[in-house]
Structures are given as C-alpha cells and as structure tokens.
Amino acid sequence: MKAAPALAEGFPDLSGLHVAREPHWFRWFSAALIVLVLAAIGRAFAGGQIEWSYVSRFLTAKVILEGIVNTMVMAVLAMALGIFLGVIVAIMRLSPNPVLKSVAAGYTWLFRGTPLILQLLLWFNLALVFPTIGIPGLWSARAVDVMTPFLAALLGLGINQGAYTSEVMRAGMLSVDIGQYEAAQAIGMGRLRALRRIILPQAMRVVIPPIGNEFIGLVKATSLASVIQYPEVLHNAENIYYANSRVIELLIVAGLWYLLVVSILTPLQMLLERRFARGTLRFAR
C-alpha cells in the first residue's frame, strides 16, 4: 500500500462554528395551550360554587390533622406488615419445598383475587363468624371488642399488601444472578443466610421503585378504611361535611393532603435508592 496522500480538497473547515439552537415552535405553542386550558379550569373553579375560605379554614383543622396522622400511621404499619409478609411469602414461593410453595401461591391467589374493600369489611365483621376468639383454655375475648376499626384496617390493608409485595420481592430475588447464590453457598452459607446477606440486599435495589409505587398506592388505599369507621383523613372530612354540607371544600382539603404526602414520599424514595445502590457503577464514586 502506498503512503496516505495529503488530505483531500473540498471539505470546508467547520471548527469554530456552533450548532444553531432549534426554535421548537411547537413546544412553545403546546405549552401556551396547556397554560390557557389550566387557566380556564382554574377560573371555572374560582367562580364555581366553592367557598375557598372553608378550604383554608379546614385544611389545618384539628380533626383533619388527626385524620392525616391516622392515615400515615396506618399506611406505614400496613406497609411494614406487607413487606414482612411479602418477604416471607416470596422466600416460600422460591423454596424447593412444594408445601411452602403451594401455601405461598394460595395466599397470593386469595388476597389478590378479592377486592380490598371486601376484605376490610370481612375483617371488621369477623365477629359475625367467630363471636369469641382466643386460645382455648388460656385467653378469650369477644371479637367485637378485639376487632377495632384500627386492627381490622391494619389486617385488611397489610395482608392484602403482602400479597402484592411478595410478587415484587420475588421479582427482585429472581433478578439477582444465580452465581451470587452459588458464591454464597461456596463459602458455606445455607439458603436462608445467603438470602439475608447476599440475595435480599441486592434485590432491594431492584424492588425499591415498585415498592415505592406500592406504598403510594397504599397511602391512598387507606381511604377505603373509612367504610369500617377508621378515622383516617377522608373519613374525618366526610364527618365534617355531613355536618356542614361543604362537600367539595372538604374533599379538596383531603385531596390536598394526599398530594402533599405523596410529594414528600418521592424524594424519600430517591434517598433509599441511593442507599441500596452501593457498589453499582452509577453511585460507585
């Protein structure tokens, strides 16, 4: 082959030139359109039959604040129960033992297969099936006393959540390379220790976004517990509007609180993701 010739003519020097900014006419147009539509909706509400003074007055009313605290307490406890059950059921589901496997599959089938509101009503009305509950010879109590709205809501929401969370956890564990399990075995770990020390911490990274999603869903699903008299924020808002007939105003109050809570949860989820991303390239340095 001959030596490379000098650079060919006819290709102008482009160094020093900048790429022009695109005007993006359509983006400007569509953004303006959206602002107009929002303004129109806002104007309609402002002129509609809404007494905004009631909204601002009840936004920080004691009953409403108690309601949102109850909502959060229930959401956190039910999620804790859901994650606890979810991890156990996912481990059972992935076990080689056919009995454990079937029990786990049956649980998921039953609690995903019926509406949440129906499960809440069943727990709350458990006294109709078992008037007294307890351990024979040791302790017993009337079911109506034990099954308070709080306990019924916690069991209904938590056990239902566990069925969904178990599938999220199972997906997370399956996403961890089988070689990780073998490496854990090779240093003498048993199945459960390998799950706890090696598999679950890696699965967490994958499951946090869907778990965050589930939790946000659960925060709002606690509103269903209003049907069994659990005093969460929607239930308390309803009680107020039964008295003063300011239905829309109080629904807006409840809605604003849900929006606020969910807005706070999103950055919290980011922090958790960062925590469990240890050792992955994205946050390694």
Next chain:
Amino acid sequence: MTKPLVAIRSVSKHFGEFQALGSVSLDVWPGEVMCLIGASGSGKTTLLRCVNQLTAIDSGGIWLDGELLGVREEGGRLYRLTERQIARQRLKTGMVFQRFNLFPHKTALENITEGPLQVQGRKSDEVRGEAIELLRRVGLAAKADSYPAQLSGGQQQRVAIARALAMKPMLMLFDEPTSALDPELVGEVLAVMKELAQSGMTMMVVTHELGFAREVADRVVYMDQGAIVESGTASDVLGAPREARTKAFLSAVI
C-alpha cells in the same frame, strides 16, 4: 501411606437426557495441582461442581478428606445429608468461578471477611487482619475499600481467590478462572494461582490455559463426552498424547 484428598468413584450425572458425566473415577492427592482440560460440554466443569456439591451427583461417590460427600451410608442404603451438613462439608473447599461472582454490594475487604465472620463466626479484628494479608498476597492491598464494579476483571478474580482462601480450605477449585478475562489480564490471575500452587495448596483447575497447565500442573486430565480420556503428567498428556481424541483436541486448540 497417604490417602487421596479427593476420591471420585464411578460418578455419573445426567441433565435430562444429556449425560454430563459417565462413571468417572479419579484421585487427587494432597498438594497436587490437577488441570482438567477438554472441549466445552466434556464434563470437566460438572465434575468440579460435583466436588463442591453445587451439582448433586446421580450415582457413585465422592470422598473429601475421607468423608463421603452429600450422603451418608447406613445399613446398605444412602441417606441425603441436610443442607446444613452439606454447607459444613463445603467449608473444606474453596471455589473460584469463571464469572468471579463477587458480592457487588460489598467492598473487596467485605467480600473476603463475609465467610469467616458470618459462617465461621470468627472474631472481627482477627479476620480483618487476615483479609488484608490475603489482599496483599494477591497484590491488591490498595483496593480493600473498592467495590467490585470499580475493579478490573483480573482484580475481581484475584479478590475472588482471596475470598475463597479466607475460609482456609484444604482444596481449591477453579472453574475456568481466566475465561472471562481480557487477554492482557489473564497473566495476573495465573501468577496468583501459580504462587498458590507453589505454596503447596491442592488445586483442581478447569482451564483452557495449556501454557499454565504445562508449567504448573502435576497432572493433566483430558476429558471428553463425560469421561476421562487420558491422564498423566503435563509433558505426557500435552507433549506426547497417546489417545487420538487428545491429539485432535490439542491440535485444535494450539
């Protein structure tokens, strides 16, 4: 009269219809470095995994340090050991995987200390000191706090070797330890293995690195279709193979 550290007798293994191992028998003597060579699918990796019980054998028996692996014999019948008993038996072997399998959420040092701390329940400061010493031995003292993703393939594999050594095994198993590495990184891993061999460690090495086998192995075993075709010193098997299949394999790889 010394006894073999590993005694493999008439071991068979099927994966569905596929016969991975057909009645393989083999001894590995204390201090011996054995290289298992052969084409992919020849059963060499399966044999290694059976010794570590990551794969359960169909029939036959494997004894490690005089102890029957995976089952116990009583009154002419075999009973499977519990998972806990098998985990205890695994402590006598260290395994190095083709794809390293380091724990990505733990630093190099934590990868090494995980087994001694969690499984053997040993004291933290003692284990830490040994782990740092092991990292120095594989030339990675400066990388103790690095996560696997921050290490090159060769460095990861050297940490993996240190992780296996931290359990103080009497037998080291290497499953194609350099096959997943870029060519320029193979040498550093082989150097660590060579040093280990010279220190007297008993090693079973599944490898395609015939240069390493020639230089380090006390014995080379050539496998094909789930059986041992030829076994002998490196110079015999690699230099003057007797079997036609060995000759064909060697001429294909070199």
